[in-house]
Amino acid sequence: MMNKLVLAFFMLLTLCLYKAQDTLQQENNLSHSISEPPALSAKVPFLKKEWVQKSIAPTLLFTASATTWGERKNIRDIRNRYLPDFKASFDDYLQYAPAATVYGLKLAGIKGRNNIGRVTLSYATSLAIMGIIVNSVKYTSKVERPDASAKNSFPSGHAAMAFANASFLHKEYGLVNPAYSIGGYGAATLTGLGRNLNNRHWMPDILAGAGVGIISTELGYFFIDKFYKNKGDNLSLLSRIESNGYPSFLSIKVGSALATTNFLKESELDNRKQVGFDAGLEGAYFFSKKWGIGGDLSFSSFPIKPQRLTLDDEEHYENFDITTQSLGFLNFGLGPYFSHEFAKNWEVMLKATGGYSIPASGKIFVKSEHIGTPDNQLELATYKPSKAFRLNLGSAITYKFNPELGITAYAEYNQIKSTMNYHFSDLVKDDEEMNEVFNTSFAKEKVRYITIGLRLTAYF
Structure with a gap:
């Protein structure tokens, strides 16, 4: 059981480092992607395909959620043994910090991936997708919260919001400085940890919510990028992508x-x-x-x-x-x-x-x-x-x-x-x-x- 608990916390605490590494990899490939657009016929190894790399973090989080499902009560017992009276409301506010940072940087004139109008469209689309996924699963699975206050525990809406906002900050400013990604995912991790310590969510709820949040932002940007027909307003940061010609x-x-x-x-x-x-x-x-x-x-x-x-x-x-x-x-x-x-x-x-x-x-x-x-x-x-x-x-x-x-x-x-x-x-x-x-x-x-x-x- 302890191995599974360690795995759960490890997934949350190292996610920000994974995203920062992803950002550095994008920076290393940036000049090649802009000056030499990839040929449609060029074969890209499966593990290096863009959609595969974007799926790694959510897949690991969903796997960790499934792995810890059978041990969720034992994990809760550890919390009850060492911090039975823990109660803090920081998770209610910290979940919004990465998104607030994005708009703060925009208003301060610091250039990121997109201009503020497109940023808002991408963000709204991401939240709409997240809302559909989270609420559909919440009110179908009807998992009771650890404090027995309601039957809408799985997945965690706070964790989904926090990681959607962290991914939002990563998308907009991760290429400007990896510190933004680290800070955003660090805040999201603390939000998820707070939901567990406050006895409002089981650990699998938080892990699954984190995966939903990341996927939602990736999908939100996917749709809005298609609408604008490029990957960002500031193409000095990003490269163009092209369709394969089939109606996928x-x-x-x-x-x-x-x-x-x-x-x-x-x-x-x-x-x-x-x-x-x-x-x-x-x-x-x-x-x-x-x-x-x-x-x-x-x-x-x-x-x-x-x-x-x-x-x-x-x-x-x-x-x-x-x-x-x-x-x-x-x-x-x-x-x-x-x-x-x-x-x-x-x-x-x-x-x-x-x-x-x-x-x-x-x-x-x-x-x-x-x-x-x-x-x-x-x-x-x-x-x-x-x-x-x-x-x-x-x-x-x-x-x-x-x-x-x-x-x-x-x-x-x-x-x-x-x-x-x-x-x-x-x-x-x-x-x-x-x-x-x-x-x-x-x-x-x-x-x-x-x-x-x-x-x-x-x-x-």
Whole structure:
């Protein structure tokens, strides 16, 4: 266990040094990349490819998170033994320090990678990606915090924010002076350490959050660089990149999710088809101009409207509202993609993917003015959909602003075969009339829905 604890802290404390080394490597290659643009046909060793090198730190962090998962309570016990009363709020503020440094340097007139307008676009895009990833996983995994205050522990939002901001500082000023990178990642490391010492997060939460933060900033810059068609306003610091000519892409998507079936028909907790939202990331690598392999990571959520229940007998007549927490699905998929450019700047794409859906569990409440609790409600039951296979069929049409960036309208069909398991509280079990109304312990629900929306698509 101690080996895993050492590994966890080692990952955080040395990340800033890794990034500083990465910066020095970029400086060493800078003159070559500007004066001699790489030929499209030149073969680059796999480990030296840009996307591989950018993936090293997040991959190590995610690996460390998985490695320490089984020991998270033992790690917490060490904290409780030596610093049981530790409480400090520096982590609430330190997470923003690297981003504040970027804007401070910009306002002071110190030139970095980009001008302030482009900096803000890159930063906003990074935070949007981070928000989608963190909240999708948080409210699907529902891991309880170590202080038992809530079930939204994994991954750490503070760590994700801190490392996204540190990567932001590294992107803008790492090439000016590696000390900026060291300072930024050092502040992020202290933020993550603070979340653990304050007993607000398990160590795996912090490691995973750090990985999400770094990836989010890399993706944010990836999209905005495509929009501007170069790697920075100040090209004396950075080199240009070119597309390989195939429709390989990475995209951010958001849209509406329209159910074609009532997800809660069998349990009678809803009498209508649900309408929700869909958001996530999607990408594909094409081996030719027509065919490729790709997949998506998306989160779909469906709010459930309260239902009115009336209990009527000789002794009393009473109305209750039955409130069901929203249904959520974290989806992964992989499969073939087909692309066809049918006109200048216009492209149509088809896909068929299969994968896995991880639903979020939730609670069901009964609410009435006659219930003697502060919020006039009691927990009626909990529901837990089973993990299941997900089929996803989709089509999309893209208008390209330039060879590297486009806006995409998409429509997809999703099908998930999930069994809904219910665990009723003593309130139902001990009440004969409610027992007759709520007598389902499980139901095979048909989860089928269509998503329509827009993607911001970057080609590489």
